[in-house]
Amino acid sequence: MSHTAHIPSHRKPRRSASKLALRAGVAGGVLGTIAVAGAAGPANAEPVTETIEMPTLGSLDVGTNLASAVAASAEASQQExxxxxxxxxxxxxxxxxxxxxxxxxxxxxxxxxxxxxxxxxxxxxxxxxxxxxxxxxxxxxxxxxxxxTTSSSSTGSSDSSDGGGSSSSDDGSSASDSGSRTQAPSGSAASIVDFARAQVGDSYVTGGTGPNSWDCSGLVQAAYRAAGIDLPRISYQQSSMGSSVSLDNLQPGDILYWGSRSGSYHVAVYVGGGNYVGAQNSSTGVVERSLDWDPPSGAVRIL
Structure with a gap:
């Protein structure tokens, strides 16, 4: 039995790899010293036969495993x-x-x-x-x-003062007016009528002066310009030009107006046959209409 058998068995704490290496180095040094001493002794000395047990270095694997664990932990932390x-x-x-x-x-x-x-x-x-x-x-x-109403009153007064003679005169003027509505325009009147009719279908735009959009006075001004006649731009100025004519005695090229002559708010060109061409509004644009569709207030003749 070993002389240390009476000591209770217990697990010693693990030493680090560096301490184990140090101990191994010390042990190696001791063994080297013993070998030198044996060689220097007497020649007849008996060889030393005692076996010295060297400590194992298996614990170095623990340090390697610990380093691997630390590296794995660092990698895990980095991944996290x-x-x-x-x-x-x-x-x-x-x-x-x-x-x-x-x-x-x-x-x-x-x-x-x-x-x-x-x-x-x-x-x-x-x-x-x-x-x-x-x-x-x-x-x-x-x-x-x-x-x-005003015209009827004036006609009644004229008939009363002239007596029966005015009847034949009225009949003659009516026949003449009927003929004037169907006569073909010529000269400057033809130029005005042709220009006005050529714009039928164009759009209405307030302040429009062509070539594809017009307001009422812009169209009348351009139609007269086609015949070489300059007119003012505004409708009431245009209706104040020339001489006033009866709606029953219209000729192609006459300017029709709505409102009073000096304060008209709309104008158009009479084109003959009881029709006129005008830039009416944004809904209809430039159209040719019968006088009965929207009878004008009066007319003036520039030609």
Whole structure:
């Protein structure tokens, strides 16, 4: 039995690899010293036969395993940090995408609201324009009624003063007026009529002077310019030109007006055959119409 058998068995704490290497080096040095001493002793000395047990260096594997564990832990920590970084980036991307989607929805809602407002504005503008046109027609009708009443009163007074002789004169003028409505224009009148009719179908634009859009006075001015005659630009100025003529004695090229002669709000060109050409409004554009469609208040002759 070993002399250390009475010592209870216990596990000694592990030493580091560096300490184990140091102990191995010391042991190697001791063994070298013993070998030298044996060689220097007497020649007849008996050889040393005692076996010295060397400590094992298997514990060095523990240090290697520990280093591997530390490296693995560092790698795991680095991977975890990378995962957290990627997660942060994903969260930031999701947050930005949500913000962009919110902005896009707000912009879409704004555009939709703007479109609804524009449609409402256009509808209101159309209704306003239709109301204005209706008011204009009503004003024209009222003016025609007033002028008709005034004309009837003047005719009645003339008939009373002239007696029966005026009847034959009226019949003659009526026949002459009927013929004037069907006669073909010639000369400057033909140029004016041809130009006016060539614009039928063009659009109406306030302030328009051609070549494809007109207002009433712009069309009349351009038609007369085609015949080499310069007219003022405004309708009431045009109706103040020339000499006043009866609606029953019209000739092609005469200027028709609506309203009073010095305060007309609309003009057109008489083209013969009981018709006129005018830039009416934005709904109809430039049209040729019968005098009965919208009878004018009066007419003037420039030619």
């Amino acid at each position: 940090a990378l995962d957290q970084s990627l997660q942060s980036l994903e969260q930031a991307a999701l947050k930005k995408a949500a913000q962009d989607a919110k902005k896009a929805k707000a912009e879409a809602d704004r555009k939709a609201e703007a479109e609804r407002a524009e449609k409402a504005r256009l509808k209101a503008e159309k209704e306003r324009q239709e109301a204005a046109e209706a008011a204009t027609r009503a004003s024209r009708s009222e003016e025609r009624t007033r002028l008709s």
